[in-house]
Amino acid sequence: MHLEMRDGYMLDDPSFIAWQEDRRLVLDDPESQWWRQLVAEAVARGVAVRRARIVSEPLSAYTHFEYAITSAHNAAAGEQVRWLPRRQATGLALPGNDFWLFDGEVLLVNHFDGNGEWVDTETVTAPEVVKHCKEAFEAVWERSVPHEDYRPAT
Numbered sequence: 072m073h074l075e076m077r078d079g080y081m082l083d084d085p086s087f088i089a090w091q092e093d094r095r096l097v098l099d100d101p102e103s104q105w106w107r108q109l110v111a112e113a114v115a116r117g118v119a120v121r122r123a124r125i126v127s128e129p130l131s132a133y134t135h136f137e138y139a140i141t142s143a144h145n146a147a148a149g150e151q152v153r154w155l156p157r158r159q160a161t162g163l164a165l166p167g168n169d170f171w172l173f174d175g176e177v178l179l180v181n182h183f184d185g186n187g188e189w190v191d192t193e194t195v196t197a198p199e200v201v202k203h204c205k206e207a208f209e210a211v212w213e214r215s216v217p218h219e220d221y222r223p224a225t
Contacts, residue, residue: 072172072208073122076165079133079187090136098143107148114149119149123211125165128156128224133187141218153215156224163210170204178204 081087087098097103110120121147126134138154145152172181178195195201 072205072212073120073170074166074204074208074211075122075124075169076185077169077187078127078131080183081189082187083131086140087133087136090143091132092141096140096143098140103144105156106141107144108132110148110150119151120149121153121208121212123153123155123208123215125155125157125160125211126223130223135223138221138223146218152218154164154223155211155215159214160211163207163214164203165207165211166200166204171205172201172208175205176201185199 074209086100089095089097124134124137129139141149141152168178169181169183171181173179176196178201180193180195182190182193184190
């Protein structure tokens, strides 16, 4: 499970810059290929890889990029992706940071600076924190729209 709650990440990413220039999707870089292979192998083993994104609407430029690349990158590898407009998240108890939750037991918390640059990660196994994050993810997932059905507000 992966929960994303920011409207922009690593704005100096060459793939994002290329997309801003001419809406070109760069999918042949080693990191993108590595990610798709990792996800495809996990899905082939029967692992469900789910990503939920809480987004402001209208979308930021970066979130438009994420939306544009999701079918060819995330979904093509077997990831299930859903979108939740931020206005629909008001009643949810959400953690303060993006995270990955592995096997319902290990939480990898991502820390970013104010400009969306990755700072570091923190591994958390405290059962109460893991439980909170799992419940938050499931609540977002329940309210969110599958990628193939999501149409961003303009």
